[in-house]
Amino acid sequence: MGTLAGRVILLRGWKRVLAAFLAGALAAFAQAPFDFLAVCFISFPVLVWLLDGVVSTNGGGIMRRALPFFATGWWFGFGYFVAGLWWTGAAVLVEGYAFAWALPFAVLGLPALLALFYGFACFVAWFFWSEGIGRILGLAFAFGLAEWLRSFVLTGFPWNAVGYAAMPIPLLMQSVKIVGMNGMNVLSVFLFSLPALLVSRNHLRPGFACGLALVLLHLGYGYASLAAAPPAERMLPVRIVQPSIEQSEKWDEDIRDSIFKTYLDLSSEPTSEGRASPRLIIWPETAVPFLFTDRPDALVAVGEVIKDGQMLFAGAVRSEAPATSGGQTRYYNAVVAINSAGEIVDAVDKVHLVPFGEYVPLGGLLRKLGITELVESVGPFSPGSLRSTLILDDGIRALPFICYEIIFPDLVLADAAGADFILNLTNDAWFGDTPGPYQHFRQARIRAVEAGLPLVRAANNGISAVVDPHGRIVNAFALNAYGVLDADVPLGPAGGPSIGKPGVNGFMLLALFGISALIVSVRYRFKSN
Structure with missing residues (x-):
């Protein structure tokens, strides 16, 4: 793991660009219909290490140090959206070549536009970047913020938000009614990025303890919610x-x-x-x-x-x-x-x-x-x-x-x-x-x-x-x-344990991650000085 991380961190030029693009493209396979969730535990640690490499080689002013973060995130997002949304090109060819002019925009232009949000996420993450779990918290907060913006900026297009990757089956879908998509996006990026801690081992134990607790809560709530579901009060044929x-x-x-x-x-x-x-x-x-x-x-x-x-x-x-x-x-x-x-x-x-x-x-x-x-x-x-x-x-x-x-x-x-x-x-x-x-x-x-x-x-x-x-x-x-x-539509109360409103809880979780990332970042920089 350390050897792989070291090679990723030291990548330069077109090799760094290619690595970011491929990491993003690989993450798209966690979405339907593939549902290969495990790939995200590779893609996001690679993204973390690529960003670590930016930190280790760039000096100078804020923009000079932060813009490479944006560029890395953009290439990651471009790969993610090209691999996940290439099928939009099929729509423009339904009527033959009448709309062929739109094919490059659908296949490449739309992903390039959406990738701006992931570039923004990594740009925001730069402000929290430090060793250990601080950068994981910051990246999770930044992606959660970016996905929220993607839901309404320019009329919104929150297709294939990262959080969907963590919900391929009903057992794993139930948590969304507590924290909403905002919360699922934050928690998913946090969990997916945790393997990056295996290299430096800073905050490894508390990081993986938090990750394990979140996984158990995710599974436990899903099981409890499904088990407690009451029968439908009535059926609508x-x-x-x-x-x-x-x-x-x-x-x-x-x-x-x-x-x-x-x-x-x-x-x-x-x-x-x-x-x-x-x-x-x-x-x-x-x-x-x-x-x-x-x-x-x-x-x-x-x-x-x-x-x-x-x-x-x-x-x-x-x-x-x-x-x-x-x-x-x-x-x-x-x-x-x-x-x-x-x-x-x-x-x-x-x-x-x-x-x-x-x-x-x-x-x-x-x-x-x-x-x-x-x-x-x-x-x-x-x-x-x-x-x-x-x-x-x-x-x-x-x-x-x-x-x-x-x-x-x-x-x-x-x-x-x-x-x-x-x-x-x-x-x-x-x-x-x-x-x-x-x-x-x-x-x-x-x-x-x-x-x-x-x-x-x-x-x-x-x-x-x-x-x-x-x-x-x-x-x-x-x-x-x-x-x-x-078919019969089961009508009646949804049943199962539920806590608060998902929209409100999601924003609270987003804020919690942002505050935690800020505290860890400030402590790290204070110790460094």
Whole structure:
């Protein structure tokens, strides 16, 4: 271990850059669908040693010493996001070469932008850097801060936050409902970086004692939470329609009637023997291939399929006429509730839109340069102003999130009170058979655990599923499967021990690590002088 650390510390030039890039890329394999958690216990110690090497060779002013920290973190982040998000390039080629201009940005530009946050993390860590556990505490605090910023800066994109690597299975997911994602990010980086102490052995025993205690608490709470989970008070039978429509055909006017008929046929299939008829039928994001306002006959057809006592939640594009004669029609990516009479009784619009996917920032300027939305639809879309629950006839409340809205913890936790289950409609067909849909599904499962609510997820080509409040899969359809998924949604209290609010606890933990890193750093520098 000492020999390896020494070689990493002494790396210079392109070899240092390559080592940082590869260490970050290796860490991406801890995310879904690979879930190879052990690689993080290699990647983060290598990052620590690379930063140790910066300290040992750079003198001069603050910026001269701190900027190499930023550069090392940036290369680490660039490797992490290239390896973890390369699949975003699949989306820009769905329509052939029309959006080929966006391929370099998707595959390299987006990772380069996100890597700035990890560069910032290492820059912040420099201010706490010292021998022993101080630098581990500082790095954990800095990464936690960076991941929090990544959740909202430039509209936010907290995809594949480091903390998800520590939660591959339900047993290891339960801690997130205590400390939230902010806390999980901090604790994960701290644990992953601890093997770096094996070299200098400063604070080795207290460091590994803290690490062992955290692991035992993580496992123990997970076991206790799952063991204490009460049975569901009631079950809601649902049917999820997964048609696996090719993305390139989704908005084809020549076959849209055929696509709509596919939804109707699947929705009306009989249930298996002995199974109750679904009370709720769910179609995925933008399932309806036209505007209901243009096709009133479509609502009539839906009403003929939906039985008395049933309701349909369908992803659809909703239009709103201009308020003035010179205004423009506004379009919304929405989920609509339709009753057995074929009437739209409620609708909730997507609030958090995807930049360059559903709208173009600085649209007027960028459109002149030929830059348009990557989503072929009637858009650009307008954001919804308010999220509300969709209510079934008997008062059961569904809290809807469309597509990647589900990856934002604050969005879900802000409105979870009073809801009976989380509804996630999405269309991951853009990303084909790549890690993207698996990563998206994992993050949706974590939202269910955080909020203590079951999750019902309908995806065009998968992964559609029903998940209980502890992240356990009740039933699911594989990626690219075709058909209907009939399952019972367990409603009722999540159960299990819980402490406080995850968002608040996460910030408290972040502050604790920051203060601890500062104290250790100051003590070290005081002794050195």
